Structures are given as C-alpha cells and as structure tokens.
Amino acid sequence: MPADDPSSIPAHLARNLAGLRHTRSLTQEQLAKAASVPRSTIANLESGEGNPSLAVLVKVAGALGVPIDELLASPRALVRHWSAAEVAKRQKGRGVTIRELVPEPVPDEMMEVMDFAPGAVMAGTPHLPGTREFFTCLHGQVVISVAGERYPLAAGEVLAFPGNLPHSYQNADALAAAQGVSVVVLAKAGV
Template sequence: MSTPPADRPDARTASHLARNLVSLRHTRALTQDALAKAAAVPRSTIANLESGDGNPSLAVLVKVAGALGVPIDELLASPRAMVRQWPADEVATRTKGRGVNIRALVPEPVPEELMEVMDFEPGAVMGGTPHLPGTREFFTCLDGRVNLMVAGERYELDTGDVLAFPGNLPHSYQNGDALKPARGVSVVVLAKAGV
C-alpha cells in the first residue's frame, strides 16, 4: 500500500497524530515502551503512529489518549487547534476544610501530578489528603502566611517560602493570620501504584 499524498486529509490527520503523540509523550517523559504498556498496546503500534504510517482503530486511539490523559481530539488536532483558553469562571473550584477554596492550576489532567491553587480565608484550616508512599508534595506560599503540620511538626511559611514533604505523611494547612487571607500553590507528584 502506498503512502497517501501529504495534502490529502487522511495524510494530514496522520501527520498531526504523529507530531502530537511524540510531543505529548516527551512532555510526560515517557518512552515508547512505557506509553505502550500504559495503553496496553504493542510498542510497534506507538512507533507506527509516531512515524505517520499508522492507521489506528478507534479502540487504539481511546487507549493511547487515556494513557496520556488527553481527549482523542487532542491527538488528532492541528497544532493551532490545540491552543485553548479557559475563562476563570470555567475552571472548577471546590471548598475543602474550613475556609479553603481550591482550584486546579492546570485545568487539563496531567498524569501523576496534582497542581492546585489554594486560597485561605483568615484563620482557615484544612486537613491534607494522604497519598501512596513515594508521593512528594511541594507547597509554595504565594501570599500571606501558611502553617503546615507534617507528621506532628509545624512549619511556618511566609510569602515565597516552599516546603517539600512526603505526601503519605499526615499533614494539614492553616492560615497563620486570623485577619488576612493567604494563598499558595500545591504540587503533588504522585507515586505509581505497585512501584
């Protein structure tokens, strides 16, 4: 079977898929083998898709997109179509603990990471979520003062301070000021189950 001319729609789609797949895989620091294992497909399938020679079934696209944590259309889209803007009111926000509002820092799924902006009302308190052993958490205080309790020890963070700690240890957050709000960013690098 001959390769379709580059100006045909199916050839453009294969080219977009190849470029997007390589880019997404590199962004997530995955080898072809690791992506193939996560998607439950042969490594040769990933290699064929990245070369632009693949003709994947919908089932294969679903598996690969799922392993990368992206919608199928992001695998097939032209580079310009991959640009997306979210108005602030479309980024999900939730309340946790007493007086803590949390919103995603990145509104798309990022495999093995959780990134959130945390807004603390004056005096706010929140218990942390325990994670698997091997998880690493980083908290950056952006504004105000936030106190973290990690395994029974208290850490006081002022604006600009960063605290890193094992995410499986018991931990909690408190706005250290009863009169002013505080803000921070939490980045959780999740451990892989069974590793």
C-alpha cells in the same frame, strides 16, 4: 499539500502523539498501558503508518488527557486555552478551595492552587513513602503542621516535606484570605 488535506492527518497524528507523549515523560510502553492498547499500536501511530479506529483514538486521547482533535489537528492546535470555568475546582476541609495548576495530566506529580478563606483548615492526604511535597505561600500566612510540628509560612516562603507523614494546612489569619501552591512529587509504587 494544504494543512487541512485529509492525507496529512496521519502525519499530524504522528507528530502530535509523539510530542504529547514526550511532554508527559512517557515511554511508548507506559502510554500503551495507560490507553489499554498494544505498544506496537503506539509505535505505528507515531511512525505515521497506523490507521487507528475511533476507539483507539479515544483511548489514547483519554490516556494523554487531551481531546481527540488535539491528536489530529495541524500544528496550530498545540496551544490550548482553558477558561476559568473549565479548570476544575473542589472544596476540601473548612474553607479551602483547590484547583489544578496544570489542567493536563503530568506523570507522577500533582500541582494545585489552594485558596484559604480566613481561618480555613484542611487535613492533608498522606501519600506513599518517598513522596515529596512542596508548598509555596503566595500571599497571607499559612501554617503547615507536619508530624505534629508547626511551620508558619509567609508570602514567598516554601516548605518541603515528606508527603507520607501526617500533615495539615491552616490559614493563620482569621480575618484575611491566604493562597499557596502545592506541588506533590509522587513516589512510584514498588520503588
């Protein structure tokens, strides 16, 4: 049967859905809750037995952070390319640009590239107790203040700290840019 045969779509959906769910470390129950559908719907789709409505596909794709065609496509669709313009950027603090390191949702983690203009300063956002933050300085020098104590980092150095404590970031150089990667491992609420 050819890959584009409409009768192969349930098999593609089953394989793609299970693969995407496993990649994100989600149980069927967690995905069902995120998509606002019954767990049995996810189980049926992953078995290849489901006959979902467009509304269900939209909910499941949205919960996984992928376009619907990635759920339905043949195996070649497992690769996705984002142009630089598609990766969301936002300004925060004075002179800090942040963009997602991984543009798909990753459960319980935030991963961002932080570009610091010369002398840039940014206050960190405190998270739930139990959250752990890791900052890797890629180039330049970034000073991270955690609970009032300063930690200067040069290229290649990493600082790990509790994400619930007050913290801030500063490019220590008033003449040159700096860059780093922030990985936040979020604590689960109620744990």
